[in-house]
Amino acid sequence: MNTFNVVIVDDHPLITDSYKTAIEKIFSSRNIISKVTIHNNLDSALDDFKNSTVFSEADLIFLDIQLPPSKDDEVLSGEDLGIKIRKNKLSAKIVISTSLNDNFRIHGLLKSINPEGFLIKNDINKSELLIAIDKVIHTPPYYSHTVLQLMRDQVSSDIVLDANDRKILFELSIGTKLKDLQKVIPLSLSGIEKKRRNLKILFGVEEEGDRSLVLKAREKGFL
Amino acid sequence: MWNKITLHHSLNSRDTARVAESFWDLANFFYKEKILDSSYYYYNVAFDLYEQENDDYHAARMLINLATIQKDIKDYQTSEITAIRALSKLRRLNKKYQLYLTYNILGVTNNHLEQFNEALNFHENALEVAEDLGDRMLQALTLNNIGVVYKNLEQYPEAIRSYKAAQGVDSLQIKYPELHAMLVDNLAYARFMSKDSINVEQDLLRSLALRKEIDHFSGIATSYLHLGDYYLSSSDTSKALHNYMESREIAIDKKLNEEFLESTLALAKLGGGRSQEFYNDYIEKSTEFLQEERAVKNRFAKIRFQTDELIAETKRLTEQRVWITVVSVLVIMFLLLLYYLRVQQTKNRALVYEREQRIANEEIYKLMLKQQSRLEEGRQQERERISSDLHDGVLGRLYGTRLSLEFLNIEMSQEELNKFSALTTELQKIEKEVREISHDLVSENFFKDSSFVRIMENLLEERNKLGITTFNFQNSPDIRWEAINEEVKLDLYRIVQEATQNIVKHSGAKESWIAFWEEDCKIILIIRDNGSGFSMGEEKKGIGLKNTESRIKKWNGDFFITSSPGQGTEIRIELPIENGV
Numbered sequence: 012m013n014t015f016n017v018v019i020v021d022d023h024p025l026i027t028d029s030y031k032t033a034i035e036k037i038f039s040s041r042n043i044i045s046k047v048t049i050h051n052n053l054d055s056a057l058d059d060f061k062n063s064t065v066f067s068e069a070d071l072i073f074l075d076i077q078l079p080p081s082k083d084d085e086v087l088s089g090e091d092l093g094i095k096i097r098k099n100k101l102s103a104k105i106v107i108s109t110s111l112n113d114n115f116r117i118h119g120l121l122k123s124i125n126p127e128g129f130l131i132k133n134d135i136n137k138s139e140l141l142i143a144i145d146k147v148i149h150t151p152p153y154y155s156h157t158v159l160q161l162m163r164d165q166v167s168s169d170i171v172l173d174a175n176d177r178k179i180l181f182e183l184s185i186g187t188k189l190k191d192l193q194k195v196i197p198l199s200l201s202g203i204e205k206k207r208r209n210l211k212i213l214f215g216v217e218e219e220g221d222r223s224l225v226l227k228a229r230e231k232g233f234l
Numbered sequence: 235m236w237n238k239i240t241l242h243h244s245l246n247s248r249d250t251a252r253v254a255e256s257f258w259d260l261a262n263f264f265y266k267e268k269i270l271d272s273s274y275y276y277y278n279v280a281f282d283l284y285e286q287e288n289d290d291y292h293a294a295r296m297l298i299n300l301a302t303i304q305k306d307i308k309d310y311q312t313s314e315i316t317a318i319r320a321l322s323k324l325r326r327l328n329k330k331y332q333l334y335l336t337y338n339i340l341g342v343t344n345n346h347l348e349q350f351n352e353a354l355n356f357h358e359n360a361l362e363v364a365e366d367l368g369d370r371m372l373q374a375l376t377l378n379n380i381g382v383v384y385k386n387l388e389q390y391p392e393a394i395r396s397y398k399a400a401q402g403v404d405s406l407q408i409k410y411p412e413l414h415a416m417l418v419d420n421l422a423y424a425r426f427m428s429k430d431s432i433n434v435e436q437d438l439l440r441s442l443a444l445r446k447e448i449d450h451f452s453g454i455a456t457s458y459l460h461l462g463d464y465y466l467s468s469s470d471t472s473k474a475l476h477n478y479m480e481s482r483e484i485a486i487d488k489k490l491n492e493e494f495l496e497s498t499l500a501l502a503k504l505g506g507g508r509s510q511e512f513y514n515d516y517i518e519k520s521t522e523f524l525q526e527e528r529a530v531k532n533r534f535a536k537i538r539f540q541t542d543e544l545i546a547e548t549k550r551l552t553e554q555r556v557w558i559t560v561v562s563v564l565v566i567m568f569l570l571l572l573y574y575l576r577v578q579q580t581k582n583r584a585l586v587y588e589r590e591q592r593i594a595n596e597e598i599y600k601l602m603l604k605q606q607s608r609l610e611e612g613r614q615q616e617r618e619r620i621s622s623d624l625h626d627g628v629l630g631r632l633y634g635t636r637l638s639l640e641f642l643n644i645e646m647s648q649e650e651l652n653k654f655s656a657l658t659t660e661l662q663k664i665e666k667e668v669r670e671i672s673h674d675l676v677s678e679n680f681f682k683d684s685s686f687v688r689i690m691e692n693l694l695e696e697r698n699k700l701g702i703t704t705f706n707f708q709n710s711p712d713i714r715w716e717a718i719n720e721e722v723k724l725d726l727y728r729i730v731q732e733a734t735q736n737i738v739k740h741s742g743a744k745e746s747w748i749a750f751w752e753e754d755c756k757i758i759l760i761i762r763d764n765g766s767g768f769s770m771g772e773e774k775k776g777i778g779l780k781n782t783e784s785r786i787k788k789w790n791g792d793f794f795i796t797s798s799p800g801q802g803t804e805i806r807i808e809l810p811i812e813n814g815v
Contacts, residue, residue: 022630029638029641133662137637
């Protein structure tokens with residue numbers, strides 16, 4: 012008898028319960044025992060990660076991103092935990108489950124964690140969830156609709172952006188003033204400005220101001 | 235006396251010729267009044283002034299007048315000299331009458347000085363000039379004078395001839411009765427002296443009668459004297475005495491010195507009881523008269539020197555006047571300068587105030603902005619909070635709840651299952667909407683130029699709250715408000731403020747539209763309402779509109795207003811966008 016170990020990290024008990032139910036449903040029909048560990052915050056998750064075999068023995072990890080940071084800020088969000096997990100080269104498959112739906116963050120997560128499964132919470136319903144879990148176990152990856160759309164847009168677009176480009180676009184979209192960009196982007200002010208102008212050219216934006224740039228970038232699926 | 239006034243005026247006007255003329259007139263006046271020393275004085279002043287101006291003609295005329303007076307006071311020597319001076323001036327000029335007068339004086343004075351040949355020469359010259367002038371009166375006068383000279387020379391035939399020639403001038407009795415009477419007398423006497431007695435007494439008496447008629451007193455005295463001489467020669471002593479006495483009486487009465495002496499001497503020579511008395515009288519009076527004459531001559535000599543003083547005084551006064559003028563001009567200039575400085579100061583102050591006003595306006599606008607952005611911030615933060623609450627909290631829980639529902643194992647019929655499925659799908663849709671709302675709450679915020687548009691929106695919100703008119707606002711996103719000068723925005727704000735106030739107060743409009751957009755490098759502002767309107771041309775320039783107009787003019791904008799009763803009103807404002815605006 013095989014045990015299938017699952018870890019679910021999410022601060023909504025309704026969600027963790029549903030996921031648990033889903034897992035049990037899948038495995039009960041196959042006569043496999045599933046063991047589900049639930050963490051509602053990063054502190055307990057981190058504790059388990061460091062001090063127990065829960066994570067190292069896990070087969071599947073459901074990771075919510077929007078979690079309050081751990082005490083002493085070791086991990087600031089689910090992303091950091093995911094990165095830690097990957098760093099330790101654990102064998103578990105990671106399924107990101109988040110309600111974030113901006114392309115910038117999604118792209119970032121794809122890059123940093125490279126999950127086997129990526130579920131945008133509000134994309135899916137019960138049946139899709141079951142399919143997703145099944146797929147992730149047997150033939151990963153499984154990405155929910157929003158993620159697929161993003162990837163479609165990005166692949167089909169000729170525009171290639173590096174991390175700073177994306178960051179600039181993102182910051183602009185949340186209204187960060189140019190002078191404050193320097194604080195969040197590791198470039199000189201002139202470097203940032205150069206990138207910004209370049210982005211405008213890339214996206215074919217002629218108007219002054221950042222509004223059109225952001226709209227275009229959003230249109231193209233970069234935000 | 236108006237002459238004194240002219241004099242005074244002339245002094246002030248520093249016109250030497252005018253001054254001289256005034257003095258001349260004054261002198262003439264005095265001469266007529268027989269105030270000889272004053273007359274002499276002023277002729278002298280006038281002469282000096284004319285000499286100063288190198289006006290030979292007038293100077294000569296003054297000299298003639300002076301010579302005449304000198305002759306009158308019996309200063310024959312000085313008179314001659316003066317007349318010679320006049321002559322030397324006149325020779326260069328073609329002034330015949332003055333020349334005549336001069337020759338005449340010279341003739342008369344030389345006669346008195348007993349230089350008879352010279353006298354005759356001068357009178358001949360005078361006669362020539364008189365003939366040149368064609369003046370018969372002057373000729374008669376000169377001929378008379380020539381006769382007198384000949385008489386003094388005791389060349390009686392020549393004298394008679396001259397007198398007769400003089401008498402040949404017609405209408406003498408009417409035009410020049412004095413000369414006529416004189417000629418009658420002279421002629422009769424000359425004939426008497428040349429021992430011709432025909433009609434002598436008649437003529438002498440005729441002359442006397444003529445002279446009495448014209449009140450020529452010295453002439454009357456002379457006539458009496460001549461009659462006396464005549465009666466004496468015919469040994470009619472009592473008649474002679476009578477006539478001599480008459481002569482003396484008149485001489486005493488009219489103060490005729492020469493005639494007095496002559497008559498007194500004649501009486502003395504008659505002899506008789508009073509002879510000694512008459513001799514004494516004669517001696518006494520002749521001394522007295524001589525002294526008098528000398529005194530007069532001296533006085534007149536002094537007068538010449540005194541005139542210099544008057545001129546100096548005139549000069550001093552005019553100088554004084556110049557000083558006064560200069561000083562007053564300077565004072566006026568100084569006052570003008572002060573006034574000008576005052577004006578400048580006021581202007582500067584005005585400019586300073588203007589500048590302060592401008593700064594204050596900018597301050598006001600900045601404060602408005604600040605307040606606006608604070609409100610903004612507050613709102614923003616609210617929104618962000620709501621957004622994140624929705625996103626993090628609500629969304630997550632909805633999802634969780636939905637999934638849990640879906641995973642519930644409830645027995646239901648197919649129909650119910652379908653319904654259930656539909657409901658959960660609906661829930662999913664709700665989640666999506668919630669997400670979108672959350673998203674929208676924060677997305678567009680950073681790209682509105684908060685400030686000016688926000689301020690406008692606030693203003694209209696406030697107006698809307700009154701519930702009278704509904705204000706609709708539209709702002710074109712093409713307008714780059716952040717690039718536009720704050721004072722302009724403040725003015726636009728005030729314009730909209732006033733206009734909307736008017737709409738609420740006076741038009742009773744239900745709806746109003748305020749819109750900003752850009753066209754041809756101009757900002758266009760339209761304020762329209764569907765209220766009562768007014769007829770154009772009415773007294774529409776209320777203070778509010780005047781203010782609006784002046785504000786627009788300040789920025790070189792245009793202002794159009796159209797309205798008609800019952801049709802509402804539309805205000806259209808166009809402001810050109812230049813580099814400064």
